[in-house]
Amino acid sequence: MSIKTPLTCVCCPFGCRLEVEHEGNTVITVSGNRCPRGAKYAAQELVDPRRSLTTTVAITGASIARLPVKTTAPVPKNRICQIARDIQQIRVQAPVSCGDVLCDAVDGDSGIQLVATRSFAAMSS
Amino acid sequence: MNLKSHYDLVIIGGGPAGMAAAMGARQNGVGDILILEREDNMGGILQQCIHAGFGLHVFKEELTGPEYAHRYLQRVIENEIAILTHACVLDIVSQGTACHELYIAAPSVGLHTVQARAVILAMGCRERTRQAIHIPGSRPSGVFTAGCAQKMTNMMGVLPGKRIAILGSGDIGLIMARRLTLEGAEVVGVFELMPYSNGLTRNIVQCLDDYGIPLHLSTTVSHIYGDTRLTSIDVTPVDDSLKPISTQKRNIPCDTLLLSIGLIPETELAVKLGIALHPRTRGPIVNSRLETSVPGIFACGNVLHVHDLVDFVTKESLRAGHAAAQWLQNPSQCQDNINVIPGQNVGYCLPETVIRGAEHTISLRVTKPLYGATLKLGDILTKKLPIAIPSEMITFTISADKLEKFDGSQLTLDVIANG
Numbered sequence: 001m002s003i004k005t006p007l008t009c010v011c012c013p014f015g016c017r018l019e020v021e022h023e024g025n026t027v028i029t030v031s032g033n034r035c036p037r038g039a040k041y042a043a044q045e046l047v048d049p050r051r052s053l054t055t056t057v058a059i060t061g062a063s064i065a066r067l068p069v070k071t072t073a074p075v076p077k078n079r080i081c082q083i084a085r086d087i088q089q090i091r092v093q094a095p096v097s098c099g100d101v102l103c104d105a106v107d108g109d110s111g112i113q114l115v116a117t118r119s120f121a122a123m124s125s
Numbered sequence: 126m127n128l129k130s131h132y133d134l135v136i137i138g139g140g141p142a143g144m145a146a147a148m149g150a151r152q153n154g155v156g157d158i159l160i161l162e163r164e165d166n167m168g169g170i171l172q173q174c175i176h177a178g179f180g181l182h183v184f185k186e187e188l189t190g191p192e193y194a195h196r197y198l199q200r201v202i203e204n205e206i207a208i209l210t211h212a213c214v215l216d217i218v219s220q221g222t223a224c225h226e227l228y229i230a231a232p233s234v235g236l237h238t239v240q241a242r243a244v245i246l247a248m249g250c251r252e253r254t255r256q257a258i259h260i261p262g263s264r265p266s267g268v269f270t271a272g273c274a275q276k277m278t279n280m281m282g283v284l285p286g287k288r289i290a291i292l293g294s295g296d297i298g299l300i301m302a303r304r305l306t307l308e309g310a311e312v313v314g315v316f317e318l319m320p321y322s323n324g325l326t327r328n329i330v331q332c333l334d335d336y337g338i339p340l341h342l343s344t345t346v347s348h349i350y351g352d353t354r355l356t357s358i359d360v361t362p363v364d365d366s367l368k369p370i371s372t373q374k375r376n377i378p379c380d381t382l383l384l385s386i387g388l389i390p391e392t393e394l395a396v397k398l399g400i401a402l403h404p405r406t407r408g409p410i411v412n413s414r415l416e417t418s419v420p421g422i423f424a425c426g427n428v429l430h431v432h433d434l435v436d437f438v439t440k441e442s443l444r445a446g447h448a449a450a451q452w453l454q455n456p457s458q459c460q461d462n463i464n465v466i467p468g469q470n471v472g473y474c475l476p477e478t479v480i481r482g483a484e485h486t487i488s489l490r491v492t493k494p495l496y497g498a499t500l501k502l503g504d505i506l507t508k509k510l511p512i513a514i515p516s517e518m519i520t521f522t523i524s525a526d527k528l529e530k531f532d533g534s535q536l537t538l539d540v541i542a543n544g
Binding site for chain 1: 165166172175176177178181187189190191192194195278279280281282304306307308309325326327329330331335434
């Protein structure tokens with residue numbers, strides 16, 4: 001027995017309004033997407049909804065107090081607050097380069113890393 | 126840094142607009158360029174926009190704000206464009222064509238005067254504050270603009286508060302609702318005056334729905350309570366003419382109120398120069414080469430009109446840099462000979478004048494949401510728009526040949542709903 005679920009794709013700022021026809025977690029059709037990413041998003045959202053996570057961590061020895069960071073892949077939506085709390089424990093010392101890996105696995109064995117999104121030189125005190 | 130006393134081109138602002146303007150000028154032959162940036166670091170507002178969504182057009186990748194700034198700054202550095210940070214331009218005086226004096230204060234050089242043959246304004250914009258909308262009540266601490274709270278959280282490492290209400294459902298307010306929730310605060314709700322949010326639907330989903338944060342449309346903040354610190358606010362539904370229905374007000378305990386109620390161009394220097402300002406955008410009026418009413422002074426980015434996508438800022442600023450380069454080679458008066466008039470459903474368009482025989486890019490915003498519309502520029506151009514909403518700037522290009530054949534002196538720009 002198939003049902004139709006409306007979803008908004010969050011992959012890019014277009015925010016296409018999708019209609020997903022599915023039976024349980026099996027996708028039958030996706031419509032309303034302007035690109036293939038929308039179809040992939042809809043399928044993922046039914047089975048294992050994920051979100052990319054950007055936040056900051058404490059940094060010492062830099063010109064400001066926080067280093068912006070991001071996860072290298074989306075994390076499970078229902079664990080996002082817990083993962084953010086875990087990331088809050090990380091402390092970084094300048095210098096750091098945009099792209100540096102700060103944590104190898106933000107969510108168990110997932111292989112999703114945490115990387116810096118900004119570079120800071122070490123400032124002499 | 127060895128600061129000279131003369132430059133061909135000085136750019137005020139080292140954010141995405143200033144950096145792209147510098148590259149646009151360099152790519153068109155200007156050798157002698159100086160970027161002045163008031164903050165400690167380059168990157169402008171992108172430094173605090175730690176979320177993703179930048180660069181889809183320019184880099185074909187989705188980057189965070191700092192990553193976008195980093196990539197662009199690498200280009201500026203590779204091109205050996207002079208940069209001075211911690212530098213505030215206190216005043217500019219135009220001494221005549223191709224001679225503008227800038228009075229600069231910077232810790233590394235003290236007070237310094239620089240003469241520039243051309244100037245590009247790229248200072249960005251400011252946020253509207255509580256005073257702009259006259260919220261009644263006491264004046265406790267805990268009332269911040271959303272951007273200020275963003276800088277506190279993302280750069281200074283200071284949490285603005287623990288129990289937070291947000292007025293305004295534009296993207297900055299929505300982004301901060303998520304940000305503060307992830308940092309351990311409780312966001313009690315987002316309140317929006319209009320019957321619709323003007324933030325991206327994507328942000329309603331990933332910033333509010335995902336965290337169970339309620340969005341209250343057609344609601345305003347009607348009173349602020351608190352002695353030294355905010356203790357609560359009254360929120361009141363509004364009617365169709367946006368007037369509060371005070372019998373239905375509710376009191377919401379909170380210790381922080383964020384205001385995401387609009388951005389306006391930073392115009393202090395433009396006003397000192399006597400530059401004509403546009404009543405709708407609140408930024409300088411510019412001709413088709415993004416030149417202000419003072420010859421040789423150009424403007425681009427949020428200082429000209431507030432943008433939603435940094436990619437459009439970059440494209441516009443590259444054009445401003447290019448125009449400044451051409452002007453430096455040949456300081457001629459603007460030859461625009463066709464007026465572009467905002468028509469049906471168009472709030473404003475920029476520029477408002479164009480020149481026959483050249484290619485132009487026009488930016489505009491519509492006055493109300495339209496789902497299925499057609500953009501018409503007189504009889505010379507039509508463009509289908511599946512969605513046209515006030516919160517998303519629309520840009521289109523007119524090719525040189527389309528204007529070549531037009532022999533009138535004005536064109537009306539309309540956005541007409543289909544059917």
